[in-house]
Amino acid sequence: MQKKELVAMLLAGGQGSRLGILTKKLAKPAVPFGGKYRIIDFTLSNCSNSGIDSVGVLTQYQPLTLNAYIGIGSAWDLDRSGGGVSVLPPYVKDQGGEWYKGTANAVYQNIDFIAQHDPEYVLILSGDHIYKMDYSKMLSYHKSKGAAGTIAVIPVPWEETHRFGVMKADEQGRIVEFQEKPKVAKSNLASMGVYIFNWKELRSYLEADEADPKSSNDFGKNIIPKMLRAGEPLYAYAFREYWKDVGTVDSLWEANMDLIKKDPDLKLNDSKWKIFSLNHTYPPQLVGPLADVQGSLLSDGCLVLGRVHHSVIFTGTQIEEGAEVTDSVIMPGVKIGKGALVHKAIIGENTIVEAGAKIGVPARPGEKVEISNENGITVIEDNVCVPGTMRIVEGTVLSVAEWPEFPEEWIS
């Protein structure tokens, strides 16, 4: 196979358990985002726009949607001869096979794939972040520093540093200390989970890490600390644009809401840095005679006859007359019946909200409700039907498993 300067390895096997019912049947990178995309589109489009033409996508948890979605990579212009996109699930080897145990082990198990391309550098990416980044600039930085590894970092509020891997760097950008999810942080530069390594060095560290029975085979916990201890030159590459980890219901909702600001930090309609996605060619959206659409993002194939305020409406959604959707994220193919109310909710794909149903309403005084989401975002699973008689209190996370027995007071 043709020699490549760089191969990207995109880790897309995560369950995203903090997204709960939204990732019951699909991996986190396949979760719909931003009106017409799936989360992984941002990373794949970054690769394509950065001129990277060999991308391994490592899948493990619920891969069917993701596999079908990626296909041969045409949507991202990654259907290339001698490279392009390769979906890499774990497989059986001569010494037996096993599931991917951690991020580093996942790459370790695909050493042969990387070696086919004989690259100088390997770019490690994660498929669950929303951002637009030119990896070629990061590679130039990596080369100019003569680094063994470069870690993309972003400043985060000090009070959130305990959620991240935090880098302390000297004036030249060389990392002097790394803290994984520290109680007391020495820096507020958080790792974005985007790494460039020299392949030769990384390979030997991966092999050594695999031989270490005590290792949890993770880049953040094991590989990077080991490289630092060995005195390898690791550099921090500062990224100052929009970046968001959408691993929780709240952050997923917030990141969607970020897009409908008047002047959003992440611009989707930038012709120089398009976000590609696989889409069926649905017709342009039809906005009806009584519709009222404000401060929202709507995609193709939508039929809007009601009121939509401050919401993100995905492909092929129907909102009937008299229905009101506010502060919500409505995923593809959802139908919202006449007069239904949806407030501050995430509605899963192809779910039907029947006429008159009320979702995201305040609890009545004295009403006993099981609130699963403290920030008041209501989540409805995909492919279910919410009967018109139902009233779902804000902050409820509704899954079909708990469907049959409604509390009395839910019926309005």
Added chain:
Amino acid sequence: MRDLLGIIDLSEPTEGLGELTLHRTLGAVPFGGRYRVIDFTLSNMVNAGIRNVGILLNDRFGPLLDHIKDGKEWDLNRQRDGMFLLPAPLRTDSSEGLNSNLSNLRHNRSYLEKSRQEYALFSGCSMVTNLDYRVAFAYHLEKDADITVIYNQDGKLASHPPYTAVVTDGEGRITDIALNPRECTSRKVSLNMFIMRKDLLITLVDYYSARQKRDLFTDAIMPRLDELKIFGYEHRGYVGVINSLKSYYQHSMDLLKPEVWRDLFFSHGLINTKVKHEAPVRYLEGSRVQDSLIATGCTIEGTVENSILFRGVEVGPGVTIKDSIIMQKAKLGPGVSLRNVILDKDVTISAGKSLAGDPSFPMVIAKSSEV
């Protein structure tokens, strides 16, 4: 449907479309916010399982080629069969052979011969509809017809001449055909789509092209009405015809009715087109949009009523668009007001300008103009 070859003819008359076809063939005329006219015929064929489609090219086909590329969006970039571009016999010293589908078919006779399909579906591309050719083909076989002509009788097409009226008997066999009849003989209007055996098509092409005839239907099929078993198959769905500015405007505005929008874009499969990866539409606070078809990539802060916006149109605060069709990437200055206007692609309208056409005769601004 592996047995059916699709042929798309681009030689239908375009004079009535004025500036919309100044630099483009009929098939490349933008329609419905994100499509080109040919998308409908092409998608109907592919949705019916047709895997071999030949496109008879005439002149002004540059924009069409840019649009269809290798046929990938219609899944027609195939190792076997797929999409074939069939140019007319162009000569630098004459335009003879242009806009004659018989001459074009004669010129590309080897394509017809080599195709492994036994039957051919020949279609113009001026009809905008969503129809299931599988049912029409089954009808053709069931009637054991020599030729099946697809028609529609909802009455609208006859008000947009030129048109071809057909009369059928109780069995569905066509007994009379008339071009633009003065007295209404029948409400049944041909959609310029015919199914026949490929060898019959080749026989007709050979015979009539050798006698300097030009059009397959009027010159080769009509004279054989008594001799061949020609049946009519009724397609009941919505049909719009694109043959004049008036029909273009009327049938575009039809799309604003939810029932037409559903029928045309969803009934027997989706209509495919070139994908441009535009972002979802942004509606800012203060936008007022009603009865409109809005394509992705648009940003709206002003007022849009009873209009069609193609991809990437920005409607700033204070801009008002009513009863209009605004094609891709129009640039509208602050305070622009448009009514009954068709703006072709890449038009720039400077601040404060107000343009209005008449409901029965929209004002057309040619591609890339600056007003």
